[in-house]
Amino acid sequence: MKTLDQLDPNYVITIEYSKDNLAQLLAELSIRGLDVVTHVGPEPNKVQVYTRVDIDRAKNDDIYAISQNLPFIISQIPLYDQKTSKRLDRFVKRLTKKEIIGLPTEKELVELALLTGNSDQSLYFAYLKYYIYSLIPLSIIGVIVRIIFGGTIPWEFNKLYTFCLFVWAILFTATWIYKRKRHYIKLLGGVHKSILFQPRNGTVKHDKHSRVIIKKCCFIPITLLCVAVLVSFQLLCFGIEILITQLYSGPLVGILSLLPTALICSFTPILTMIYNTFFVNKFVKWENGSNPNKSIMEKNFVLTFFISYMPLLITLFLYLPFGYKFTNEARQNLFSFTSKFHIPLKQDDFIINVKRYRDQIIYFTITNQVIAIATENLVPLGLHILNVKMSGKDKVDSVYFKLKARVKASHHRDVKLWEQICCLQTNEWGQFSFDEGMKKLVIQFGYIAMFSVIWPLTPLFFLFFNIVMLKLDLWRSIKKCTPVSFPNNTESSDAEDEFKGADSPSDSWNVITEFILLISLVVGPTLTLMYSNCKLPGIGQTNSFEKRDLWYTFYPFRYKWYTILSFAVFMEHFAFSAYFVVCKVLISGQEPSPTGHIPVNALQLPEKTNLLEVSFETNKYMAEVENE
Numbered sequence: 001m002k003t004l005d006q007l008d009p010n011y012v013i014t015i016e017y018s019k020d021n022l023a024q025l026l027a028e029l030s031i032r033g034l035d036v037v038t039h040v041g042p043e044p045n046k047v048q049v050y051t052r053v054d055i056d057r058a059k060n061d062d063i064y065a066i067s068q069n070l071p072f073i074i075s076q077i078p079l080y081d082q083k084t085s086k087r088l089d090r091f092v093k094r095l096t097k098k099e100i101i102g103l104p105t106e107k108e109l110v111e112l113a114l115l116t117g118n119s120d121q122s123l124y125f126a127y128l129k130y131y132i133y134s135l136i137p138l139s140i141i142g143v144i145v146r147i148i149f150g151g152t153i154p155w156e157f158n159k160l161y162t163f164c165l166f167v168w169a170i171l172f173t174a175t176w177i178y179k180r181k182r183h184y185i186k187l188l189g190g191v192h193k194s195i196l197f198q199p200r201n202g203t204v205k206h207d208k209h210s211r212v213i214i215k216k217c218c219f220i221p222i223t224l225l226c227v228a229v230l231v232s233f234q235l236l237c238f239g240i241e242i243l244i245t246q247l248y249s250g251p252l253v254g255i256l257s258l259l260p261t262a263l264i265c266s267f268t269p270i271l272t273m274i275y276n277t278f279f280v281n282k283f284v285k286w287e288n289g290s291n292p293n294k295s296i297m298e299k300n301f302v303l304t305f306f307i308s309y310m311p312l313l314i315t316l317f318l319y320l321p322f323g324y325k326f327t328n329e330a331r332q333n334l335f336s337f338t339s340k341f342h343i344p345l346k347q348d349d350f351i352i353n354v355k356r357y358r359d360q361i362i363y364f365t366i367t368n369q370v371i372a373i374a375t376e377n378l379v380p381l382g383l384h385i386l387n388v389k390m391s392g393k394d395k396v397d398s399v400y401f402k403l404k405a406r407v408k409a410s411h412h413r414d415v416k417l418w419e420q421i422c423c424l425q426t427n428e429w430g431q432f433s434f435d436e437g438m439k440k441l442v443i444q445f446g447y448i449a450m451f452s453v454i455w456p457l458t459p460l461f462f463l464f465f466n467i468v469m470l471k472l473d474l475w476r477s478i479k480k481c482t483p484v485s486f487p488n489n490t491e492s493s494d495a496e497d498e499f500k501g502a503d504s505p506s507d508s509w510n511v512i513t514e515f516i517l518l519i520s521l522v523v524g525p526t527l528t529l530m531y532s533n534c535k536l537p538g539i540g541q542t543n544s545f546e547k548r549d550l551w552y553t554f555y556p557f558r559y560k561w562y563t564i565l566s567f568a569v570f571m572e573h574f575a576f577s578a579y580f581v582v583c584k585v586l587i588s589g590q591e592p593s594p595t596g597h598i599p600v601n602a603l604q605l606p607e608k609t610n611l612l613e614v615s616f617e618t619n620k621y622m623a624e625v626e627n628e
Helices: 019-031 082-096 106-116 119-148 159-191 209-217 220-247 259-287 292-325 328-341 356-377 379-391 399-410 412-425 434-451 458-480 507-531 561-588 612-627
Strands: 011-016 036-040 046-051 073-078
Touching (some): 011 019, 019 036, 019 046, 019 612, 106 159, 119 159, 159 434, 159 561, 220 292, 259 292, 292 507, 356 434, 356 458, 399 612, 434 507
Antiparallel strands (some): 011 073
């Protein structure tokens, strides 16, 4: 039997060991003409079956589909062979050690897709790169506005910055979707995620697109119900927070003020789990569409939208505008209610916290980004260390340590790869997800387009965090995450032959980004209209109204509500029209992209291999392991 060095595997299958199970798997691999090397798994009842798939030939295009017929398979993981691993190591070192703002070039993005066989990953980095470069001019404008303006012309809710933000958001979104994204898909199309790693569902019939759309519409009432539950709970937590931080006069205020955050952090995952388990998963199965993962992502993003933006929306459109209505009469009604539960409240007038929205935007811009980066990169490291300690793998008398010693004694050169596979099976890093990466960037774009009128330095801080995040994502996706596809060994990229057009995984994100854009183009200018010249002290333009002692008892805006609503409606129509015109201009310069094909000469039957010797030696080896 060959060694792993000789085989240089790019695929490993882990199975529950029995002689029958091993015989069935080896028969499947023999039919496909594959050579095999086996090792005991991380547990005595598991076997790792290594093989090398010739990904340049379509004869192995159903290798991944083996798991659909063999239920004893625990995992199937594509690997980077020795040559690819060395090139990826050099690639990561080169990019992570570039100058601070050194971003991957188009050539490097193509190289990454070729080495990993995953163009979705390269497309994510292409979007992040374009996003970073696009943030530079907006960051400069924000810094200029923050430094120059003040006093009678405020830097927050600044009309000049709002106009620049309006133009930037439209140009960024339209240019990416209708120009840059298409360019990168054509550039990376020839190294699109390998068809060899895709499950073969030729016998599964999907519903027609029109029927799937109708079924998707049937899910709208459920989505609205779950959103109503989420927003209601957010409002409840908001009310509890105001009660504790501004009205409560009893002890333990510092501890009790954490209660709303704890409640919302506990409730959100529970609601999401119920939403997915009882509704999303069942409806997606009923839809019977061609891309269930896409449908799940779309349905979940609705909750993500409200989880991300509602705190600021509540503050800016509910708390600050209507805080003056909390009069003595309303306060007395609250006192009579809380007295039943012996909750002491302050007797002073209720004065809204005009700095609340500033604290929130700083939290989402800085603190939340630090937490997100730590969660993605430090938490998995901690979980790995904890997992090793809890499982006792580092102890000499552990089963894992003994199995490792056996592998080292029989094939000492194979130990490193053996350990790597054992780690990948319980990998705390998981797979690098295109959708998760896009979600965090699209949500971030919404914070900028919607709320950076509050703090013009928001784009600058996001620019800094994105540069750091790109370096860390490159390192994590290549060095830590489980591979999701075979590398493409071709040195050239026939992009036009593999271009998928509407099947691109980014299409859903196009729709989501456009939706957030249109919401932002209404929210941002409306906030500027409301707060640039309001009657709240310390917000917007300085005015004589700030000298009044009872400012918190008066309507806070210069314009009436019907004027503000009319302006919001006008901005919605104007924003849609402006975006439509820009998109039409960009589309008019695009050329239609050709569709792909699979060369007929690649569809050849493989030559069967004899794996009887592998089966005999593996059974003998596993018998020795069981007898220890």
